[in-house]
Amino acid sequence: MIELEGLTKRYGEKVAVNNLTFTVRPGIVTGFLGPNGAGKSTTMRMLLGLDRPTAGDVRIDGKHYDQLKDPLKYIGALLDAKAMHGGRSAFNHLLCLAQSNGIPRTRVHEVLDTVGLTAVARKKAKGFSLGMGQRLGIAGALLGDPRILMFDEPVNGLDPEGIHWIRNLMKSLASQGRTVFVSSHLMSEMALTADHLVVIGQGRLLADTSMADFIAQNSRSYVRIRTPHRDRLVDVLQRAGMTVVQTGSGPLEVDGGKSERIGELAAQHQIVLHELSPQQASLEEAFMQLTAESVEYHAHSQAPPEQRQPWGDGWRKEG
Template sequence: MIELEGLTKRYGEKVAVNNLTFAVRPGIVTGFLGPNGAGKSTTMRMILGLDHPTTGDVRIDGRHYDHLKDPLKYIGALLDAKAMHGGRSAFNHLLCLAQSNGIPKARVHEVLDTVGLTPVARKKAKGFSFGMGQRLGIAGALLGDPRILMFDEPVNGLDPEGIHWIRNLMKSLAAQGRTVFVSSHLMSEMALTAGHIVVIGQGRLLADTSMADFIQRNSRSYVRIRCPQRERLLDVLHGAGITVVETGSGTLEVDGGKPELIGELAARHQIVLHELSPQQASLEDAFMRLTAESVEYHAHADTPHPQAAPWGGDWKRG
């Protein structure tokens, strides 16, 4: 288990992490979310003792990272896939890590096979693609067979097969009772992988809850209706005390409505429905709503002036 208590990190006047308190528990994948600049990477670095907190405390199974003997046997982490000696082969990179932590050489072969790099084990890492580097970094995290694993953007550079593989790997590790803490900006992947999430914004804790509860609390659920007898249906729904929102696309929406109740009302009045579907916001929708005021860097879609076409020609030409 990873435990943070009042964790704070200042860089001069800048507060990167502000009084964070939460625990990452075993047996479930915990997603770590936040906008750019929220303090996620700084928090992960403090967990691993790479940065020291200004105030507060962080413990790994009750101990500070620098008090762990052979730390790779306690916690494995992927923070930067490029953090390796490019002149070493994949095998030798892992062998150096293994020897520094009292891990048998045979384990190097095992993790290379797990991540699918056995065929290129003797090739130098500097020739690896970004995705292969990610796999090598994941192999390093798995090397000590640790009870705690921490991944920062683990699907970066991976192809669809690789994304599917790492998703299932993280789930299987959690199912074994391990602690799995993963940071990612890919909301679709987090929704498929994590059962619990921790959300921070501008260094502060915004949410520490189950995935289902987070989406329910921070999003809008409604029933969408399409009906050729629109006016009749509106009269029936209003008569039943149901508030309806009319959208510009020709559909009707009932906030928090029960589709079975609406369907029964329509059937009782012989009203034809073309669509009656409950709608639930995605993790991305819920995340955007919660963190709207915590986004530090905003992009703007500026439309270039026609005369500023980069190729010097007519802006309207295809």
């Protein structure tokens, strides 16, 4: 288990992490989300003792990281897949880590096989592709067979097969009762992997909740309906206390009603339906809604060529 209490980190006047308090529990995959500059990497570095907190506390199974003997047996982490000696082979890179933490040599062979790098175990890491480097970094995290795993952008550089593999690996580790904490900007993948979410913005905690509750609380759910009898159906639904949004001549959108009840009402009044489908926002849409005020870096779409004027910081249209 990972426990943060009032965790704060300042760099001069800049507050990178602001009074974070949350717990990452075993048995589930916990996603760690936030816009660029939100403080995710700084938080993870403090978990591993790479940065010292300005205030607050963080503990790994009740201890500070520097109190752990053979820390790879407690927590395995992938923060930077390039953090390795390029002149060493994959095997020797892992062997050095193993020897520094009292891990047997046989375990190196096991994790290389787990991540699919046995065939290139004797090749130098500097010749590895980004995806192969990610696999080697994951092997390092697994090396001590720890109860806690922490991954920062684990699918970076992986092909579709690799993404499917790491997703199933994280779920398998959690099902074994381990603590799995993963940060990623790939929302579609996080939606398929995480059970629980911790979301931060500008260093502050924005959400600490289940995936389902996060989406429900930060997005609009409605039922989409297509029917050739629009006016009749609108009248029926409004009399039943439902809010109907009419989108021109397109489908109806109904707030405050379940699709089963809408279908029953339509059947009772002999109204033909061509579509009746519940609509739920994606994790990406819910995330964008929650963090809109916390985004530090904003990109702006370009104006059409005829509206651009080449001066100043960008392009602008003459008034």
